Amino acid sequence: MKKSTVAAWFVxxxxxxxxxxxxxxxxxxxxxIMFAIxxxxxxxxxxxxxxxxxxTVTEFKEGQEWGYQDK
Numbered sequence: 001m002k003k004s005t006v007a008a009w010f011v012x013x014x015x016x017x018x019x020x021x022x023x024x025x026x027x028x029x030x031x032x033i034m035f036a037i038x039x040x041x042x043x044x045x046x047x048x049x050x051x052x053x054x055x056t057v058t059e060f061k062e063g064q065e066w067g068y069q070d071k
Contacts, residue, residue: 004052007045014041 018034021027060066 002052002054004045004049007048011041011045014038 014034015038018031018038021031021034
């Protein structure tokens, strides 16, 4: 599994846990710490996804202006 995929799953689960803590109003000290850390995690995840080099990109054919890579 790619590092960027693991990072995306980790940050998603982290934010779900944070939202659950806020919704049920439990562990207020943990909520503050998690809130402070969350921007760093999201920024790190975005950088990891953008720097991913293992993606194959095909060149467009002559006269083709756009296309989908998922076919």
